[in-house]
Amino acid sequence: MHHWTKRNVVMMCSLALFPPPLSGDGETSQYNESNTDPSVWFEDSPALNLYFPRESLKPHSRQESSSKSAFRDHCETLYTRSAGAWRDAGLSGLLNEIANSSAEVPKWLGVSSSCVLALLRWVSSFHSSLFPHLTASLSDCHYLALCLQLSSEEMTAEFSQVLDWSDCAVRGFAWHPHTQKCAVALSDDSIKIYNPKSATTPTLKHRLQRSVAALQWKPLCASALAVACHNCLLVWHVDPTSLSTRPSSGCAQVLSHPGHSPVTSVAWSPNGPLLVSASPRDTALLVWDVAVESCVPLHRVGGGGVTYLSWSPDGSRVLAATPSSLFRVWETRMWTCERWPSLKGRCQSGCWSPDGSRLLFTVQGETVIYALTFTDNPGVPLMMSGGPKAATVVADLSETTLNTPDGDIMVGGEIQSLAWDPRGERLAVHVKGDAGAGRPAMIAVFKTQISPAFKLLPCGFVQGEAGTEPRLMQFNPNYQHGAQLTVCWSNGKITHVPFCFMSAGNPQPGLGGSPSFPLTQGRPADYNNQTLYTELIS
Amino acid sequence: MFSSDQSCWFVRKVICWRAVASMAWSVLLLLPTTALFVLLSRFSLFHPILWMSECLSLLTSASAIFSFILLCGVVLMVGFFNLEYYTVVPSIACSKIALLGQVLHPRQFVHSLVHCIMGVVVAWCCAFTIGGRYRSLGHPCTQDESSSGPEMCLNEYHLVLLLAGAFIGYSHSLVGVVYNMNYVSFHTMQQYKYLRFKGALPLVVKASAVQALYCLRSFLLLYFFMGYAPRAWICKTLDLSINSSIHSLDSVSSLLDLSLLYHLWISGTFLLLTWYITVLLFRIFVTEVYSFPVQSTFTEDAHQCLPKVITGTQPMILKFLALQDLALLSQHSPSRRLEVFSLSQPGGHPHIWTALSKECLSLLSDLTERLVAHHDTVATNGRAKSQSTGSNKRSTTSSEGSVTSVGMEDMKTPRPSALIRTPGSVFLRSSVGAGLRTPLTTPFTPDLDSPFSSPALRRLTGPLEPQGALSPGFSSIQSPHVMRRGPKLWSASTDSQLNGSPPPSPGPAPSPSQAQLKPSFLVTFLQNRKDQLPEASSQALFADSQVHIWALQGLSHLVAASFSEDQYGIVQTTLPTILSTLLLLQEAVDRHFKLPHTSSKPGHCSCSMGDDSYKTLRFALRSTLKTAVYRITATFGGHLHAVQMSAEHRKRLQHFLEYKE
Numbered sequence A: 001m002h003h004w005t006k007r008n009v010v011m012m013c014s015l016a017l018f019p020p021p022l023s024g025d026g027e028t029s030q031y032n033e034s035n036t037d038p039s040v041w042f043e044d045s046p047a048l049n050l051y052f053p054r055e056s057l058k059p060h061s062r063q064e065s066s067s068k069s070a071f072r073d074h075c076e077t078l079y080t081r082s083a084g085a086w087r088d089a090g091l092s093g094l095l096n097e098i099a100n101s102s103a104e105v106p107k108w109l110g111v112s113s114s115c116v117l118a119l120l121r122w123v124s125s126f127h128s129s130l131f132p133h134l135t136a137s138l139s140d141c142h143y144l145a146l147c148l149q150l151s152s153e154e155m156t157a158e159f160s161q162v163l164d165w166s167d168c169a170v171r172g173f174a175w176h177p178h179t180q181k182c183a184v185a186l187s188d189d190s191i192k193i194y195n196p197k198s199a200t201t202p203t204l205k206h207r208l209q210r211s212v213a214a215l216q217w218k219p220l221c222a223s224a225l226a227v228a229c230h231n232c233l234l235v236w237h238v239d240p241t242s243l244s245t246r247p248s249s250g251c252a253q254v255l256s257h258p259g260h261s262p263v264t265s266v267a268w269s270p271n272g273p274l275l276v277s278a279s280p281r282d283t284a285l286l287v288w289d290v291a292v293e294s295c296v297p298l299h300r301v302g303g304g305g306v307t308y309l310s311w312s313p314d315g316s317r318v319l320a321a322t323p324s325s326l327f328r329v330w331e332t333r334m335w336t337c338e339r340w341p342s343l344k345g346r347c348q349s350g351c352w353s354p355d356g357s358r359l360l361f362t363v364q365g366e367t368v369i370y371a372l373t374f375t376d377n378p379g380v381p382l383m384m385s386g387g388p389k390a391a392t393v394v395a396d397l398s399e400t401t402l403n404t405p406d407g408d409i410m411v412g413g414e415i416q417s418l419a420w421d422p423r424g425e426r427l428a429v430h431v432k433g434d435a436g437a438g439r440p441a442m443i444a445v446f447k448t449q450i451s452p453a454f455k456l457l458p459c460g461f462v463q464g465e466a467g468t469e470p471r472l473m474q475f476n477p478n479y480q481h482g483a484q485l486t487v488c489w490s491n492g493k494i495t496h497v498p499f500c501f502m503s504a505g506n507p508q509p510g511l512g513g514s515p516s517f518p519l520t521q522g523r524p525a526d527y528n529n530q531t532l533y534t535e536l537i538s
Numbered sequence B: 001m002f003s004s005d006q007s008c009w010f011v012r013k014v015i016c017w018r019a020v021a022s023m024a025w026s027v028l029l030l031l032p033t034t035a036l037f038v039l040l041s042r043f044s045l046f047h048p049i050l051w052m053s054e055c056l057s058l059l060t061s062a063s064a065i066f067s068f069i070l071l072c073g074v075v076l077m078v079g080f081f082n083l084e085y086y087t088v089v090p091s092i093a094c095s096k097i098a099l100l101g102q103v104l105h106p107r108q109f110v111h112s113l114v115h116c117i118m119g120v121v122v123a124w125c126c127a128f129t130i131g132g133r134y135r136s137l138g139h140p141c142t143q144d145e146s147s148s149g150p151e152m153c154l155n156e157y158h159l160v161l162l163l164a165g166a167f168i169g170y171s172h173s174l175v176g177v178v179y180n181m182n183y184v185s186f187h188t189m190q191q192y193k194y195l196r197f198k199g200a201l202p203l204v205v206k207a208s209a210v211q212a213l214y215c216l217r218s219f220l221l222l223y224f225f226m227g228y229a230p231r232a233w234i235c236k237t238l239d240l241s242i243n244s245s246i247h248s249l250d251s252v253s254s255l256l257d258l259s260l261l262y263h264l265w266i267s268g269t270f271l272l273l274t275w276y277i278t279v280l281l282f283r284i285f286v287t288e289v290y291s292f293p294v295q296s297t298f299t300e301d302a303h304q305c306l307p308k309v310i311t312g313t314q315p316m317i318l319k320f321l322a323l324q325d326l327a328l329l330s331q332h333s334p335s336r337r338l339e340v341f342s343l344s345q346p347g348g349h350p351h352i353w354t355a356l357s358k359e360c361l362s363l364l365s366d367l368t369e370r371l372v373a374h375h376d377t378v379a380t381n382g383r384a385k386s387q388s389t390g391s392n393k394r395s396t397t398s399s400e401g402s403v404t405s406v407g408m409e410d411m412k413t414p415r416p417s418a419l420i421r422t423p424g425s426v427f428l429r430s431s432v433g434a435g436l437r438t439p440l441t442t443p444f445t446p447d448l449d450s451p452f453s454s455p456a457l458r459r460l461t462g463p464l465e466p467q468g469a470l471s472p473g474f475s476s477i478q479s480p481h482v483m484r485r486g487p488k489l490w491s492a493s494t495d496s497q498l499n500g501s502p503p504p505s506p507g508p509a510p511s512p513s514q515a516q517l518k519p520s521f522l523v524t525f526l527q528n529r530k531d532q533l534p535e536a537s538s539q540a541l542f543a544d545s546q547v548h549i550w551a552l553q554g555l556s557h558l559v560a561a562s563f564s565e566d567q568y569g570i571v572q573t574t575l576p577t578i579l580s581t582l583l584l585l586q587e588a589v590d591r592h593f594k595l596p597h598t599s600s601k602p603g604h605c606s607c608s609m610g611d612d613s614y615k616t617l618r619f620a621l622r623s624t625l626k627t628a629v630y631r632i633t634a635t636f637g638g639h640l641h642a643v644q645m646s647a648e649h650r651k652r653l654q655h656f657l658e659y660k661e
Helices: A060-071 A078-100 A107-126 A134-149 A152-159 B002-041 B048-059 B062-085 B096-104 B106-130 B156-178 B193-226 B228-238 B258-286 B299-304 B306-311 B316-332 B334-340 B351-379 B384-405 B416-421 B423-432 B455-464 B472-477 B480-485 B495-500 B512-517 B519-528 B536-541 B545-565 B570-592 B613-642 B647-657
Strands: A170-175 A182-186 A191-194 A214-217 A224-228 A233-237 A252-255 A265-268 A274-278 A284-289 A294-299 A308-311 A317-321 A326-331 A336-341 A347-352 A358-363 A368-373 A392-396 A400-404 A407-411 A415-420 A426-431 A442-449 A455-463 A470-475 A482-489 A493-500 B138-141 B151-154
Touching: A078 A107, A170 A470, A170 A482, A182 A214, A191 A224, A214 A265, A224 A265, A224 A274, A233 A274, A265 A308, A274 A308, A274 A317, A294 B193, A308 A347, A317 A347, A317 A358, A347 A415, A358 A415, A415 A470, A426 A455, A426 A470, A426 A482, A442 A470, A442 A482, B002 B048, B002 B062, B002 B106, B002 B258, B002 B316, B062 B106, B062 B258, B096 B106, B096 B156, B106 B156, B106 B258, B151 B228, B156 B193, B156 B228, B156 B258, B193 B228, B193 B258, B299 B306, B306 B316, B306 B351, B316 B334, B316 B545, B334 B351, B334 B545, B351 B536, B351 B545, B351 B570, B536 B613, B545 B570, B545 B613, B570 B613, B570 B647, B613 B647
Parallel strands: A170 A214
Antiparallel strands: A170 A182, A182 A191, A214 A224, A224 A233, A233 A252, A265 A274, A274 A284, A284 A294, A308 A317, A317 A326, A326 A336, A347 A358, A358 A368, A368 A392, A400 A407, A415 A426, A426 A442, A442 A455, A470 A482, A482 A493, B138 B151
């Protein structure tokens, strides 16, 4: 058992040390460090600046229900509809149907079916947290209340890494880990695949591909794309040489497991055939062997579900967050886990350093970033080795006011997601903000250094056009000249923000002779030298 | 001989101990299972206190201890049979006739008989535990007409319970053959034994309950029609009379007695549960990772080191565990990798790496040859018929020769003639011949003279042969277009393919006696009969592919690690061979998956203890192969241009480098 011992250090607000954001509202996203046109930095291919205006996409939920109502005659008898609901969604669907058509059924039947439905939801989400951990019981109660009132779709929205998922035109984005190719999940339940080197843009649609919460390309493979859907996992095999723009649904493997819905997170093992998937309603973490379509459920008591997964880049550990104030870190050699009952709130997001030795995570309701350091060998189970005993606070992003030429602006707040670039030099923090209080959602970028000691330095903010806010971000793993952050904005645009730097640890050989790249010139030079956090080496 | 010596130490020191440990645990687990059974079988809703006190007094009585000892004996026996019959390479019957042959094999007959008897023993214990009307076979009764005092009558409830136990025991053995219950599969994920057991326990409970229900249904049907026979026999031999005042049980009304059904079902569940737990524990224990030393400082331990063990062929489990260890060390253990990349102390030769890579490569090229041979057979459209007879004779003799030389492992495959078809024998033979480098004879050529040949192949070759005997409707089903269109990529259900092709000749199915007595009839029958298991030949080709998967993983991880860890550059010398082997295999696998029925996924049978993971090994192999090539290309990148290879392979590799495969 590991407990928090929050370091008793008065953490000064990290954002106060940041250079204030520029006030201009340009066409492209702005980045204070080096204000360059993002489209330039793709190798020798056209830029992937994509734009999905919301009007062009049919709203997801409407479409679903409207198509259903178009085809299913509402004059059908209750019996027929119930049979259909039973076939589509099992017992809960049947109960839902009965509860919804209260006009046609006797009152006692409607009431009792709604009661049973609520009970079912409660049981299905809690069947293994009968003995919740003492410290976690309060927030488990909170989660109970949450589960009872949330439908599957709302649950996906609640636990997704995308800010305001249900309203977002772009619901998921995934760069291919090895080649310049990306997949975009849109709110009309389709997925488009963009490859700058190819003229075709395959569109993936499947009957079961509803409310996509996450997607990820399989490492060490050209074609496989895992998609977390409403009540199953889809693994698409998109032949990169095919000229087809609409791969048939036969190209998709459907992986489903009873009780495992909605799927909110997926993660591929970086060097193997395994895929893990999580659902807030299922207490088990599923480990899939995708080729043979079999899965091993890993049940543990407590937590009440799994919401977010992140596999460390070296493949040795998996972070599994639960809807309650508890998260687990699994080691992947023997699949044992250690529990981290956290202080308050659930673990919202997390990211691993490239060597897998450090985990940064954020907690819902808090404005700080915690760090865990793992020093052991990857082969040794966590229980037996000296894993970390306490998490340390490395950054505090609480609200602060920055002076800009246009006046003071408020920044900071709760953290939605974290992203660490594959070289470990930049850390992007997606701050939720609060539109009502005049704090926009924005992305704060830190410079990081992993060896010899872990350091965080302020870098800058990433801003979009006026009136837009970032919804989703991911670093491009194939960018040669530094780091490139892909941001999906609330207006449906996807832009790429380059961070050009000479890597201190391993200078890129190809970069030496090309002076045309504007290297990082920290505009406000004095800001860059103030270290926010340095690990004490004792 | 060296190999027999080697097998001795491993079986003696590891496998036997693992089996003993698993049996000990199953005996320990018998205690709670029995207690649970006692509680459930005597359950009464309205007298809870009486119920509890009765159960407690029963559990502590001396007679209960006696029946518990009996149950322990049964569990030990089941454990012994597990150890004796287990196999790591499943025997896949390529046709229904071959399956029939497996069922009728003498070895299997012994298995069935013993399980039948053990079923009776368990059922007797159950009857004793439940007590009441089930307690004994005879009970005193007074017949109406004779007033000469009490005589013994047959207690039919007891008899039904015993017969149900026998039936369930026999069907357990039978289902075990059909679903390959003796096949021990290895898992991709490593977990501790306790956690694995805990995870599998609910499934086992469910499987035993469901299986008991199915068995019960069949048994009641059987008893309804045939029940009088055993009853009369028992009465005659034991000199019991039938109580005419009580209705006999083979009527609808008395068989629908809910209490009787419940007791039969719970006894069947208890029986299957204890046996399944034994099987499960044996599987978990025997597949546990064994860490072999990479090199040894003492020469007397040299035969236990990984490079020696991995080249051996017997026992099969040793080879499997060695390759599993290789795959794991290549991924997880930098220090052991360093030993692999080290040079021998006097001389400076990379003996360890050479031995390991050579064995892996020979395994992979064997698979390539096997796939190419299979493909050629299919492609020649049965023209191999005439020429295959000779080669098949050879393969028969050679595989039978290996049967005599190898130990218990080969005895897992029930019949010598089925052995020809199982790739296990191919594998054995080819790895025996690996040192000799004998050319591999095609093991899957259809042998029309043998009654147990693999007609699945002829089914594949069938469409282009002139088949006068076939009905036109059937030959249109066999047309290649339909065959290609039928199995879609990743389609989930294969039932339509399994059942879809109707038997062309509506002749009567041969009874077992016919199959054995009249082989000449059977040959003609088999030549016409085409409703075979379509995927089976493909499954049989890849039946032992777990070793290939590990070889691929081990090689590719070692090569990728050598990029930074290999100080002497020893891996570089083998890199061209490794790459060309992988690419050749990739080509062969791609060609194989273009055949009909190979890319259709088998449906999962969820509620049975039979492990059907061998059915999907080919998909795992294909995916692992691709990942392995990508792992090497992703690590080495552009440096691979400097590697010597043929232009065709270079082109293929370029596709991998550009992520276009």
